Amino acid sequence: MSMLHRHFILRITTKLLMPFILMFALYVQFHGDFGPGGGFQAGVIFGAGFILYALIYGIDAAEKVTPPGLIRAVMALGLLLYVGVGYFGMFLGGAFLDYNVLRHDPVHGQHLGITLVELGVGTTVAATMITVFFSFAGRMRRGKRPE
Amino acid sequence: MIAAHLPVLQIVVPLIAAPICLLLRRGSLAWGLSLAVSLAVLVIAANLLTQVLESGPISYQLGGWAPPWGIEYRIDVLNSFVLLIVAAIGAVVLAYARRSVAQELPESQQSGFYTALLLCLAGLLGVTVTGDAFNLFVFLEISSLSSYVLISMGRDRRALTAAFQYLVMGTIGATFIVIGIGLLYMATGTLNMADLGARLPAAGASRTVLAAFAFLTVGATLKLALFPLHFWLPNAYAYAPSAVTAFLAATATKVSIYILLRFFYTIFGPAFAAADITLQSLLIPLATVAVLVCSTVAIFQNNVKRMLAYSSIAQIGYMMIGIGFGTATGLTAGIVHLFNHALTKGGLFLVLGCVVLRAGSCRLDDLAGLGRRMPLTMFGFVLGGLSLIGVPLTAGFVSKWYLVQAAIEQGNWLVAAAILAGSLLALIYVWRVVEAAYLRPAPENAPEAAEAPWSMLIPAWILIGASVYFGVETSLSVGVASEAARFLLGGAG
Numbered sequence: 001m002s003m004l005h006r007h008f009i010l011r012i013t014t015k016l017l018m019p020f021i022l023m024f025a026l027y028v029q030f031h032g033d034f035g036p037g038g039g040f041q042a043g044v045i046f047g048a049g050f051i052l053y054a055l056i057y058g059i060d061a062a063e064k065v066t067p068p069g070l071i072r073a074v075m076a077l078g079l080l081l082y083v084g085v086g087y088f089g090m091f092l093g094g095a096f097l098d099y100n101v102l103r104h105d106p107v108h109g110q111h112l113g114i115t116l117v118e119l120g121v122g123t124t125v126a127a128t129m130i131t132v133f134f135s136f137a138g139r140m141r142r143g144k145r146p147e
Numbered sequence: 148m149i150a151a152h153l154p155v156l157q158i159v160v161p162l163i164a165a166p167i168c169l170l171l172r173r174g175s176l177a178w179g180l181s182l183a184v185s186l187a188v189l190v191i192a193a194n195l196l197t198q199v200l201e202s203g204p205i206s207y208q209l210g211g212w213a214p215p216w217g218i219e220y221r222i223d224v225l226n227s228f229v230l231l232i233v234a235a236i237g238a239v240v241l242a243y244a245r246r247s248v249a250q251e252l253p254e255s256q257q258s259g260f261y262t263a264l265l266l267c268l269a270g271l272l273g274v275t276v277t278g279d280a281f282n283l284f285v286f287l288e289i290s291s292l293s294s295y296v297l298i299s300m301g302r303d304r305r306a307l308t309a310a311f312q313y314l315v316m317g318t319i320g321a322t323f324i325v326i327g328i329g330l331l332y333m334a335t336g337t338l339n340m341a342d343l344g345a346r347l348p349a350a351g352a353s354r355t356v357l358a359a360f361a362f363l364t365v366g367a368t369l370k371l372a373l374f375p376l377h378f379w380l381p382n383a384y385a386y387a388p389s390a391v392t393a394f395l396a397a398t399a400t401k402v403s404i405y406i407l408l409r410f411f412y413t414i415f416g417p418a419f420a421a422a423d424i425t426l427q428s429l430l431i432p433l434a435t436v437a438v439l440v441c442s443t444v445a446i447f448q449n450n451v452k453r454m455l456a457y458s459s460i461a462q463i464g465y466m467m468i469g470i471g472f473g474t475a476t477g478l479t480a481g482i483v484h485l486f487n488h489a490l491t492k493g494g495l496f497l498v499l500g501c502v503v504l505r506a507g508s509c510r511l512d513d514l515a516g517l518g519r520r521m522p523l524t525m526f527g528f529v530l531g532g533l534s535l536i537g538v539p540l541t542a543g544f545v546s547k548w549y550l551v552q553a554a555i556e557q558g559n560w561l562v563a564a565a566i567l568a569g570s571l572l573a574l575i576y577v578w579r580v581v582e583a584a585y586l587r588p589a590p591e592n593a594p595e596a597a598e599a600p601w602s603m604l605i606p607a608w609i610l611i612g613a614s615v616y617f618g619v620e621t622s623l624s625v626g627v628a629s630e631a632a633r634f635l636l637g638g639a640g
Binding site: 072073075076077079080083084086087089090094095096097098099100 | 152155159162163165166167169170207208209210211
């Protein structure tokens with residue numbers, strides 16, 4: 001990775017682009033209610049931001065930002081959020097994943113439900129993208145089977 | 148309140164436990180949670196079966212969206228029976244898994260292992276429970292992807308290539324299924340299975356429908372490893388961790404057979420599957436060849452796990468013969484054998500896991516003299532082997548009895564003879580193991596092998612004992628299976 005220390009343009013462009021990539025991911029995430037977008041696409045964009053960072057600054061630097069243990073937990077938490085919303089609807093007297101009962105009226109309930117579920121999808125997809133990248137990239141560095 | 152939600156709880160209890168397992172970093176904690184979940188799943192499945200037997204099919208609307216637009220979980224006598232099989236095997240295998248997994252996997256992989264196992268369980272149950280064709284594909288992928296992961300965790304490095312081979316073949320199979328579902332959607336505009344069944348007759352036997360039928364049949368037979376689409380199976384079973392082999396052998400192919408039954412009878416209807424396509428002339432020859440060829444190949448295997456894997460393909464052949472006949476007796480035989488073989492083969496693979504734990508491998512040479520050193524384990528193998536052969540008073544006999552009856556009913560003496568020949572071949576490969584274990588002396592430098600721990604022996608013996616029990620007391624297995632067969636032939640269409 002020492003080669004890349006000289007690539008000022010790449011390094012600085014990455015740094016400049018990072019906030020916009022992540023912001024765009026969030027835009028796609030929350031715009032999913034009204035137009036094209038949603039959790040899966042947003043998660044991929046969000047994960048791609050971190051992967052770009054890892055490509056330019058190296059795995060070690062990237063792992064400081066996103067420790068593997070944390071990412072693993074986030075991966076699980078996203079799915080938990082999704083399933084949790086489903087259970088919550090059930091406890092409120094509806095069917096599993098029934099959003100209507102989440103709020104005082106069905107329109108708001110549907111809105112809240114799909115937002116939370118998509119957030120869960122986005123979180124898990126982003127974390128999975130990062131994990132997949134790290135396991136492949138980390139293979140060469142550690143020279144053994146990744147965990 | 149909970150009773151109304153049982154159909155969905157069947158899936159989402161393991162589904163929510165899986166990520167929690169990943170968060171619990173300790174392998175033993177993850178095992179404890181998985182075991183508790185699998186027991187809960189078993190209780191739910193037993194409840195559902197009694198509910199269905201008492202008061203008919205149950206329908207559950209996911210998210211409150213009415214079918215055919217929303218996803219419907221629909222439980223009838225056929226899939227509640229399959230649910231019970233999958234849930235029971237899941238509970239037994241998880242009870243067994245702790246020692247076996249602790250020895251075969253590093254601590255760092257264990258919580259991931261139980262996560263994948265729970266996801267696989269959720270996927271298989273989901274395939275079974277759903278009444279929506281596309282939802283079936285999604286659950287099929289959940290179970291398949293997690294089973295590739297599980298197989299690749301085997302100790303042997305060849306587990307990786309075996310998992311990859313299965314991944315390629317399994318993906319082709321799943322893709323065929325989704326293409327078939329897509330074509331059906333094109334022809335009818337619906338994805339709900341009951342709705343598809345109602346609309347397909349109007350769509351007629353157009354080329355789209357025929358292509359859908361072909362894609363679905365080939366896709367499902369790939370997943371259930373019908374000869375000659377079985378090449379992924381022996382390696383996958385041979386190199387996967389012991390607990391995984393037992394779990395997959397007893398559930399994954401059985402659920403694929405359920406998929407085939409569901410497509411044939413609920414979606415296309417008995418008339419279409421039997422008459423228009425002359426399924427009988429396609430499935431029965433292939434299944435008969437599977438019985439004869441794979442039983443013969445099993446005789447020449449040196450790795451006992453591989454031997455049993457080939458025997459599994461042969462046993463799948465028996466089930467497909469029954470399904471191919473398409474008569475009430477034939478279907479009953481196929482479904483009973485699905486149940487009986489799950490118990491027998493699950494038990495045999497669990498017993499082999501005990502052997503691997505103590506003897507270090509399950510090559511035939513390493514089994515020499517084990518009959519004396521591990522008496523309970525090897526006697527379990529003998530009983531399981533007898534059921535595999537189809538000796539009276541074992542479960543294997545019951546299914547073969549019905550199968551031969553179905554063949555004779557059709558006047559198909561050739562197939563009846565093949566079934567009996569398959570039993571003789573099974574006798575040979577089971578005998579090879581018995582001979583090694585009981586009649587050959589242990590080699591001088593053999594590792595000190597004591598009896599397997601109780602935590603593994605008891606689950607293994609539960610399945611072995613069940614395969615004897617259901618050879619005598621058949622009211623559950625044959626009773627429910629014949630009711631399911633009647634339901635498929637009469638109710639759906």
